[in-house]
Amino acid sequence: MNSEENTTPVPGFEDLLESNAKYAEQFNDGGFDGIARKGVLMVTCMDSRIEPLAMIGLRLGDAKILRTPGGRITTDAMIGCVLAVHLLQVDRIMIVPHTRCAMGSGDDQQIAQKALETSGVDLRGMVLGSTPDQAAGLRYDVTRMRNHPLLASKHVTIGGFLYDVDTGQLTQQM
Template sequence: MSTAFDDLLAANEDYVREFRLAGLAPIAARGLAVVTCMDSRIEPLDMLGLKPGDAKILRNAGARVTDDTLRTLVLAVYLLGVDRVMVLPHTKCRMASVSSDNEVHEIIAEEYGVDTRSLEFHTNNDQVGALRHDLERIRHHPLLPADLPVIGAVYDVDTGRISLVEE
């Protein structure tokens, strides 16, 4: 029986033959958590000189620090060896190209007939302002260590360069 996932299942068979990550510890070997976007142009390990097991990678639309991201960071800090956090949105992000969640709801309703108003997308066309806000959410979260190093940068999808965002 053929499915829409046959290509992926076949690729996994190839992956299994070359698999070399057995026994890798579940902690972040380099103590890093990276919050970044789900955009497929982003390769967090490669762009930061990391390898599997070095970092915890948290991905969502827009690289936003949501309540779920904070929950995951708390677990990563206390149970998975994370002792520093980088928040890394990117240029040309669809979530930063709209003015509000309402605009996204309207686009989806008009183009697909789906009412998404029950969801919060955390859009913000002031990407640097949103990044600074998200950094503060981490720095002031009562369950995260007050001295947890947190940094923000923007990844350029056209050059591969990350640029730090000054506080």
């Protein structure tokens, strides 16, 4: 950060910074190199009902976690997967959408219309990656990842899973 930049705190984050100060007092997980110790990367939804590490019995430092709307493989998620495989010792990639996902409640046009009605913001024309057929979206994303030349050339296992936000159950779909 440039020392000449304005570093005045923005109001509205005080509660989070206070909680972080308490967290930092007890923090004992520093000092490791940031590789994925268990060789796992998970792409899942940004939904706040999902605790990616806990749901697969892992802890801080064991896996890389990428979150996208709907757990879809966006361009940035694909870049993250490629980098993790080639630089961070990832050899297993899990793609994990979930039940009752807002991004599964319609296609891009329907989600954009809902946003327009709810907030007045026009998202039409944006590629949102939503699909009411989550199984088809998952098959597409897994196949795309398995066939990506920068992933297929490495020994990496890619699986598709569905997380149930009401039971906590993770089931392999492919």
